[in-house]
Amino acid sequence: MGWINGKTKICGIFGYPVEHSFSPAMHNAAFKNLSLNRAYVPFPVRPENLAYAVEAMRTLGLAGVNVTVPHKQAVTEFLDELSPAARLSGAVNTIVNEGGVLTGHNTDGEGFIRALAESAGSEYIRGPVLIIGAGGAARAVAVALALSGTEEIIIANRTEARAAELSSLLEESTGCSVMAFKWEGQPAEGSPEHREWAAVLDRVKLLVQTTSLGMRPAVDTYPSIPYQLVHSGQVAVDLVYNPPSTCFMNKCREAGAVVYNGTGMLLYQGAIAFELWTGREAPVDIMRRALEDSISRRG
Ligand code: ATR
Secondary structure (H helix, E strand, C coil): CCCCCCCCEEEEEEECCCCCCCHHHHHHHHHHHCCCCEEEEEEECCHHHHHHHHHHHHHHCCCEEEECCCCCCHHHHHCCEECHHHHHHCCCCEEEEECCEEEEECHHHHHHHHHHHHHCCHHHHHCCEEEECCCHHHHHHHHHHHHCCCCEEEEEECCHHHHHHHHHHHHHHCCCEEEEEECCCCCCCCCHHHHHHHHHHHHCCEEEECCCCCCCCCCCCCCCCCHHHCCCCCEEEECCCCCCCCHHHHHHHHCCCEEECCHHHHHHHHHHHHHHHHCCCCCHHHHHHHHHHHHHHHC
């Protein structure tokens, strides 16, 4: 930390727990690469201390922070401004401090969009898109897609009420057409559920797996959808990044789809936060290397 001096600006991450985060490695590598006099620090913030931590951004003059589990929703009430994506998703993962005015952004969804555009191509944003899951990650991605011009989103979730809630939010606030349905495991061939899946998988261009299924250590788990209906011409993205290749990805690849994991979203949510804090273009290749090194060291 030889570069820290009287003019160093501090960024960081509020979470609890926070020691698992890959963001310090990614952002400190970027600051170093561009010779910026900044440091990025993990802050373990207990839920009952969140309001004090946000106030400390003003009193200590922190330049900006990321916000992670379990604070992404709760933090919204302590901020001065919210970006459209943060307002609509009800979640913030990045705060920018401009002279004591704190603005909340959601770069998770925007990170997904940038990663998709870079890997598969921006034409996939148009949709139709199938989103598996309806939790916080699904909401961030769905909101960003709807705000970026996706014409149709289909949400499949185990708990129907959550899928319906996300669907109404999108339909009320964006021009996107949304369909929500309950997903209850592998549908029997010939059943009405199977026919519904067939109609959906026939027309979607992009599949996004947003549940925690497949995440280390549960690497053998995956959403039980009819993978035989997945086909070439489709792109399938798993938001899971550890392990780098999941059962969902393997099954979609075997069925003919082009597949990606969640590393790109993680990288670009960081790159966009970096750009919001510094006004500089993020050194994406440096950040990618730091991220991949950290993930592989974690194993
Ligand atoms: P995150 O912020 O990571 O999205 P979350 O908000 O807890 O986490 O959402 C988890 C998502 O994974 C939900 O869609 C959840 O389905 P429910 O809404 O029915 O709970 C889904 N999920 C988690 N474990 C699952 C499982 N074993 N089978 C099916 N869906 C699962």
